[in-house]
Amino acid sequence: MTPATHQQLFTITVYSEHCVGLLNQVSIIFTRRCLNIEDVSASRTTLEGVHRLTITVWSDRETMEKVVAQIEKRIDVLRAFLYTDDDIIYQEIALYKVDTRKLIDEQYLENIIRHHGARVLDITPDFTVIEKSGQPWETEALLDQLRPYDVRQFVRSGRVCVTKSSVEVLDRYLDEQQIRRHKIENNK
């Protein structure tokens, strides 16, 4: 399928309870619409029991708004938000496993690493692991430069992001729920 011109990369963040099957509940919403997830990451948050998914997908806004509504409808999901790249600061980490014997003769290696803002995580006689965080085109650029040294493995973490907004919507939501809970319990 060739993407239509109105297609763009969206980032969806999903805040949920930390429970079995949550990822499946979310992913089947994409499956049903034949939407291919570009990358997905899952992690804990600083909030007790709250988990977070970050998903990127190429699509159009109308489809994405409906998808986010369906995600938010799932019982175990607290909130889901839709962003484009303008709304967020985002980053990903890449790891490169390179042949140490080939690297050792490279006089410009230090320059390459410094130039790309990367760092060496581990060196063994057999392989060296380099880490770089950045945007996909940046990690891609380093990959291109390292190719002559036999990149044996290359992996990206997938996107993580924070919003540019000055309002923390989830915190506000949780505060509201706390008030709702008190009301219900006082009505007992």
Next chain:
Amino acid sequence: MRERITGAEALIRSLEAEGVDLVFGYPGGAILPVYDRLYDHNDKLQHVLVRHEQGAIHAAQGYARATNRPGVVIVTSGPGAANVITGLSDALMDSTPVVVISGQVGARFLGSDAFQETDVVGITQPITKWALQVRRAEDIPAAVARAFYLARTGRPGPVVLDIAKDAQLGELEWHYEPLRFIRSYNPRPVVSPADLVAAAEMLNSAQRPLILAGHGVMISGAEAELAELAEKAGIPVATTLLGLSVMPSDHPLNKGMLGMHGNIGPNFLTNQADVILAVGIRFDDRVTGDTDFYAKNSRIIHIDIDASEFNRNVKVAKTIHADAQDALRQLIPLVDSSRHDNWTERFDICNSIEADYVKSRELNHGGLLTMGEVIDAVSREVDHDAVLVTDVGQNQMMAARYFSFTRPRSIITSGGLGTMGFGLPAAIGAKMAEPGRTVCYFGGDGGFQMTIQELGTIMQYGTAVKMIVLNNNFLGNVRQWQELFFNSRFSQTPMVNPDFCAIASAYGIKSRRVEHREELADAVAEMIAFDGPFLLDVLVDETDKVFPMIPAGGHLENIMLDKDTHFVYPDNRQNNQQ
């Protein structure tokens, strides 16, 4: 000190704590501990043994739709659970509260392809409101509390509890507390006063307002508020299929049913309305036709409890996220008393053309009996006061068109999923829920045979369902489409049927076959008067078709009155002649 009991006992006590007195089910290996405990609770918790698990869930749906209380199903693991899938999907589409409890193999066997193991949670997540696997006895009471809270609140729906055998056999200290709060789920949103004021202003300034009332009105019990609002503001009302009985059929403002086979007035005039108040409807494609041409002259106000329905199928001008009753109750004082007589009259003009052209032909047919006249005869015999349960297809559309209603909560039919075989077990559940009401089931010869085994359930419990099989020895609705759109090539629609009366009599169920018009009234009277279940096998004309019809994906103005004639509004007709 709290009493120590098994998980199976706790499950039964939890059901009783939720007010359950009737469950539908079928035993099997992985749910045996529960059935063993059930044996000691027979006095308080009645179990209805169906003949197939699909029958159990449709019966539970019928029960739930008749009472607005969750229907409960107990089945075993593997095939038992897999057999309720159709019903879960149906219940999700039609917002029906159902709690399914399925046995599961022991926790240590999970993932091993153990005998009768299937991934119930994985399979049911896309077609349930919520599904959970329970592996420990001590988790059972809280899981049941959560299941019932979720099934019946907000937009109701089906939930699944998949209970591993160890959890049934293990012990816990008995304690039960109903659930009232989940931080990620708010089932009763607070109505925004600003939204209501804005909606009222739109309605007050409208020249041609129209109310579309759906299943949500019935679920929230807002029938009285709907009528009050419509009467005060003088607004005509159209209902969806599932919303049929939210207003008495003969109410002067009830202008009929929307949809592919709905009434001409509400369908045709949707595109002339300037403000539409849609309450508890989801703008299903059978209602809208081609959405690019749907209600383009109208600003739509959409009241729904499910925010994900807003702007999902149709773009609307104003959304009100609320329970229908909450919203309507608060909207009534804000709307002006008004009348829109010229506008309302247009509905009657449309509907009188339908009466002359379509209904009178259906009801005064010379040849073989038609479906419409059979349904009309039954409706009159019960004084339009019965619960209508239908199967799916022509029988359903004809019943929706020719059965009349005087009381709310009187239509039970598979709307969204269109599940053939739904009707007979749903009628059993409805009759058990409402033993004091007459329950009339209409099915075709096709759908009737999809769950015909439930005649065994009717026999065992003496469930006094009035069953009318509209028998044309054809899969009639498909036949209609084949005749209209596939050059009358009747591919795999003729059916050779057994003698349904002989089958009924094998189950000890009284029956009668009707082939001629002269016998109809007497047979219908006998069926309704009989104290017990009764099967009426009526031979109807196979060429009978449901009209009016808006072909799938068509425009609401493009209404077929029969195969060759389209509806024209009288003004236009005059214009065309000039």
